[in-house]
Amino acid sequence: LRGGDRSALAQAVTLIESRKPEDERSGRELIDAALAFSGASVRIGITGVPGVGKSTFIEAFGSMLTGLGRKVAVLAVDPSSSLSGGSVLGDKSRMGRLAVDPNAFIRPSPAGKSLGGVTRRTRESILLCEAAGFDTVLVETVGVGQSELAVHSMTDCFLLLMLAGAGDELQGIKRGIVEMADVVAITKVDGENVNRAKVARQQVENALWLYPPSPSGWRAKAVLCSALTGMGIEGVWSQVSEFLDHERQSGEFDRRRTSQVNAWFREALEARVLDRFYAEPHVQERLAFLEERIRIGAISPRSAVESLLTG
Amino acid sequence: LRGGDRSALAQAVTLIESRKPEDERSGRELIDAALAFSGASVRIGITGVPGVGKSTFIEAFGSMLTGLGRKVAVLAVDPSSSLSGGSVLGDKSRMGRLAVDPNAFIRPSPAGKSLGGVTRRTRESILLCEAAGFDTVLVETVGVGQSELAVHSMTDCFLLLMLAGAGDELQGIKRGIVEMADVVAITKVDGENVNRAKVARQQVENALWLYPPSPSGWRAKAVLCSALTGMGIEGVWSQVSEFLDHERQSGEFDRRRTSQVNAWFREALEARVLDRFYAEPHVQERLAFLEERIRIGAISPRSAVESLLTG
Numbered sequence: 236l237r238g239g240d241r242s243a244l245a246q247a248v249t250l251i252e253s254r255k256p257e258d259e260r261s262g263r264e265l266i267d268a269a270l271a272f273s274g275a276s277v278r279i280g281i282t283g284v285p286g287v288g289k290s291t292f293i294e295a296f297g298s299m300l301t302g303l304g305r306k307v308a309v310l311a312v313d314p315s316s317s318l319s320g321g322s323v324l325g326d327k328s329r330m331g332r333l334a335v336d337p338n339a340f341i342r343p344s345p346a347g348k349s350l351g352g353v354t355r356r357t358r359e360s361i362l363l364c365e366a367a368g369f370d371t372v373l374v375e376t377v378g379v380g381q382s383e384l385a386v387h388s389m390t391d392c393f394l395l396l397m398l399a400g401a402g403d404e405l406q407g408i409k410r411g412i413v414e415m416a417d418v419v420a421i422t423k424v425d426g427e428n429v430n431r432a433k434v435a436r437q438q439v440e441n442a443l444w445l446y447p448p449s450p451s452g453w454r455a456k457a458v459l460c461s462a463l464t465g466m467g468i469e470g471v472w473s474q475v476s477e478f479l480d481h482e483r484q485s486g487e488f489d490r491r492r493t494s495q496v497n498a499w500f501r502e503a504l505e506a507r508v509l510d511r512f513y514a515e516p517h518v519q520e521r522l523a524f525l526e527e528r529i530r531i532g533a534i535s536p537r538s539a540v541e542s543l544l545t546g
Numbered sequence: 547l548r549g550g551d552r553s554a555l556a557q558a559v560t561l562i563e564s565r566k567p568e569d570e571r572s573g574r575e576l577i578d579a580a581l582a583f584s585g586a587s588v589r590i591g592i593t594g595v596p597g598v599g600k601s602t603f604i605e606a607f608g609s610m611l612t613g614l615g616r617k618v619a620v621l622a623v624d625p626s627s628s629l630s631g632g633s634v635l636g637d638k639s640r641m642g643r644l645a646v647d648p649n650a651f652i653r654p655s656p657a658g659k660s661l662g663g664v665t666r667r668t669r670e671s672i673l674l675c676e677a678a679g680f681d682t683v684l685v686e687t688v689g690v691g692q693s694e695l696a697v698h699s700m701t702d703c704f705l706l707l708m709l710a711g712a713g714d715e716l717q718g719i720k721r722g723i724v725e726m727a728d729v730v731a732i733t734k735v736d737g738e739n740v741n742r743a744k745v746a747r748q749q750v751e752n753a754l755w756l757y758p759p760s761p762s763g764w765r766a767k768a769v770l771c772s773a774l775t776g777m778g779i780e781g782v783w784s785q786v787s788e789f790l791d792h793e794r795q796s797g798e799f800d801r802r803r804t805s806q807v808n809a810w811f812r813e814a815l816e817a818r819v820l821d822r823f824y825a826e827p828h829v830q831e832r833l834a835f836l837e838e839r840i841r842i843g844a845i846s847p848r849s850a851v852e853s854l855l856t857g
Contacts, residue, residue, distance in 0.1 A: 266846045274843060359848070493841050500840055500847035505820055507851050512819045529811055530804050532585065535577045536811040537670070540818050 237272065239306070239368040241340050247367075251359045252345045266359050269366035274492075276308075276365045277479060280386040282376045282412060283396030288422045288462060290329040292396055293373060295462035297330070299469060300371055301338040308364035309333065311375040312382045313344035314353045340369060344377075351506055354385040358499055361389060383412055388495055391488060392417045392475050397439060399424050399432035399459070414446050416455045418474045425461040432459050451487035453478060518543070548583065550617070550679040552651050558678075562670045563656045577670050580677035585803075587619075587676045588790060591697040593687045593723065594707030599733045599773060601640040603707055604684060606773035608641070610780060611682055612649040619675035620644065622686040623693045624655035625664045651680060655688075662817055665696040669810055672700060694723055699806055702799060703728045703786050708750060710735050710743035710770070725757050727766045729785045736772040743770050762798035764789060829854070 236243045247269075251262040283289050297307045309330070333339045345356040361372050376386040387393050395416035413419075419439055424432040439457040448454045458474050460467030482488040512518060525539040534542070547554045558580075562573040594600050608618045620641070644650045656667040672683050687697040698704050706727035724730075730750055735743040750768040759765050769785050771778030793799040823829060836850040845853070 263846070263848050263852065267849050270843055270846050355848075359846075362846070496840050496847060497837055500837065500850055503847050503851045504854065507855060508820060508823045509816055511855070526808055526811065529807050532581055535574070535581050535670075535673070536807060536814050537574050537666075538578050539811055540814045541574065543815065544818060544822070 236269070236363065236367050241337075241367075244340060244363060244367040245342070247363045248342055248360050251363065252356050262359075266362060269362050273362040273365040276361075276370045276372050277392070277475075278361060278372045278374065278390040279475060280374050280376065280383075280390035280393045281396065282383050282386065282393070283422070284398070287396045287398050289375060289396060291462040292420070292422055292460075293375060294330040294333050295465060295468050296471065297333045297339055297373060298336065299465075299472065301333075301336050303472075305371045306338045306340075306369045307333070307336075307371045307373065308340040308342070308361075308369040309373045309375065310342050310357055310360050310364070311344040311377070312350075312353055312357050312386050313377045314347060314350040314382055340364060340367075350381055350385055351502060353382075354389070355499075355503060357385075358389050383415070387415050388498060391482070391491065392478055394471070394475065395419045395455075396422050397435070397457070398422060399428040399435045413442060416443075417449070417453065417478050418471065419443065419455055419457040420467075420471045420474075421457055421459050423461060423463070424459040424466065425463045449487070450490075451482055451485035453481050547580070547674065547678050552648075552678075555651060555674060555678040556653070558674045559653055559671050562674065563667050573670075577673060580673050584673040584676040587672075587681045587683050588703070588786075589672060589683045589685065589701040590786060591685050591687065591694075591701035591704045592707065593694050593697065593704070594733070595709070598707045598709050600686060600707060602773040603731070603733055603771075604686060605641040605644050606776060606779050607782065608644045608650055608684060609647065610776075610783065612644075612647050614783075616682045617649045617651075617680045618644070618647075618682045618684065619651045619653070619672075619680040620684045620686065621653050621668055621671050621675070622655040622688070623661075623664055623668050623697050624688045625658065625661040625693055651675060651678075661692055661696055662813060664693075665700070666810070666814060668696075669700050694726070698726050699809060702793070702802065703789055705782070705786065706730045706766075707733050708746070708768070709733060710739040710746045724753060727754075728760070728764065728789050729782065730754065730766055730768040731778075731782045731785075732768055732770050734772060734774070735770040735777065736774045760798070762793055762796035764792050 236247050247265060250258055250265060253259075253262065281289060281293060283292075293309060297309060300307045330341060334341055342360060345353050345360075347353040347356065357374065361374070364372050372390075374386050374390055376382045393415050395412060395418070397419055399421045421432055421435050421439065436457045436459060443455050443457070456474060458467055458470045460471055462468065479488065482491070521543050525534065525543060528534045529536060529539055547558050558576060561569055561576060564570075564573065592600060592604060594603075604620060608620060611618050641652060645652055653671060656664050656671075658664040658667065668685065672685070675683050683701075685697050685701055687693045704726050706723060706729070708730055710732045732743055732746050732750065747768045747770060754766050754768070767785060769778055769781045771782055773779065790799065793802070824833075832854050836845070836854060839845045840847060840850055
């Protein structure tokens with residue numbers, strides 16, 4: 236893994252994604268061992284509505300980065316992938332060039348019914364990629380439910396892709412997501428979209444000004460790009476780099492990482508505490524009884540909690 | 547309370563909102579006693595972006611309902627109110643007519659630093675309002691963070707207010723929220739907005755058709771209204787009633803309530819289990835130590851959890 240072998244990395248990720256009890260301990264030991272060699276990469280979260288061209292953008296962006304001599308890992312958070320069967324990045328053919336690039340590693344979202352499980356596994360995969368020498372980790376989100384928050388909670392820079400569409404630049408974009416963006420890239424600025432894109436940028440920047448600056452004083456800017464022509468792809472990287480320099484200088488970069496790892500710890504801890512509680516033998520039995528009492532209106536949820544915890 | 551006395555109701559709500567330990571038990575007993583007389587109201591969640599005219603709409607909608615002989619309670623979920631000082635509905639003057647209506651009861655959002663606490667108190671207030679004979683409960687959300695999900699989880703019908711604005715009808719509306727809407731009301735359809743409103747309705751209905759119908763086969767429709775002229779306010783109520791009839795006939799009404807009360811129970815239970823865990827004497831001490839070890843990269847979150855729970 237430390238030698239940067241991609242198949243060793245793929246196996247390591249498979250181990251920590253495993254849900255077999257016998258793999259739990261070795262997965263934990265592997266992560267602990269990788270820890271000392273992790274943390275040195277730039278972690279970039281990438282989101283955008285369906286149709287914005289995420290795969291095409293990541294293909295162009297990732298290839299540009301390997302061209303600059305960087306080693307690029309592409310991960311994903313898609314809690315719906317186990318339901319839908321398909322998954323983001325599941326089809327590497329959508330990123331044909333990057334998939335065969337020796338300096339790139341592409342891994343689809345771990346399957347999982349809970350976002351918490353998917354999130355934990357992706358966070359651990361980031362550490363493994365870093366230990367394997369990848370200095371740039373792109374984490375794609377499908378933008379379903381809370382997956383954007385999850386990706387935001389594990390990356391240093393949150394890149395929002397928006398469409399240079401026709402007058403409805405903001406359509407479909409959740410306000411909370413625009414607020415989280417550190418850099419905005421307006422995609423598909425080619426052909427007939429070129430003129431509309433400048434209007435789009437203005438509208439996006441006006442929208443961004445409605446939000447207060449970040450704790451470090453950063454204000455997100457919108458960059459125009461086209462994965463088709465390659466225009467602006469380097470400009471997105473310049474903006475990301477400028478943002479990261481700003482964050483490092485203000486100390487916000489380290490603060491964000493510390494708060495992320497603490498939040499990760501608390502989430503993992505609370506999930507385990509609850510699992511342990513539900514596994515107590517009397518709990519399952521009492522739960523079924525109390526839920527029925529609640530359903531018929533014989534007891535309030537508050538009293539049922541009291542009864543379960545003291546009874 | 548059972549006599550419908552509004553000041554008794556206000557005191558009861560204050561009791562269950564109290565965070566004094568000595569009020570905990572009486573609050574619980576009050577809720578248990580109210581339970582037998584609760585459940586008979588129609589619970590309507592109301593959301594929309596700032597500027598959509600929520601207060602004005604609720605004032606007109608609530609007054610129309612009391613005019614029909616209904617008793618209307620207006621509650622709110624605003625987890626930010628304890629931070630900002632202000633709060634939704636905090637200023638009853640925004641609903642002057644309804645505030646003095648003997649058949650209406652207006653209560654601002656309970657203060658609280660956690661959405662969970664605010665949600666629990668609002669759910670209990672709904673029960674108290676019902677026990678006091680209110681047959682229509684409107685629950686307003688500020689639309690901050692997860693407050694819409696919280697309101698959706700405690701109401702029978704989720705009403706989304708949208709603006710008949712200029713070409714940007716969907717701007718700022720989170721996609722997930724449109725998906726949750728059972729009825730959409732396009733507000734401020736007066737003056738110059740009248741012509742634009744029809745276009746807006748068409749756009750909204752097109753957007754709604756992108757989503758699959760609800761489990762009961764319902765498809766949300768958009769209704770035009772103006773709180774200023776009163777146009778369409780009864781039409782909103784017709785749509786809400788039509789939706790509720792549909793839900794009752796399909797059995798979805800009861801299923802939704804059962805699943806809501808179960809979710810409420812689980813949330814309350816898990817919050818208490820975690821509180822109890824964090825209150826264990828050795829936990830706080832070990833937590834501080836482990837968080838520092840995590841921060842310096844000496845241990846992974848997963849191993850820290852293992853160490854805390856087994857050590």
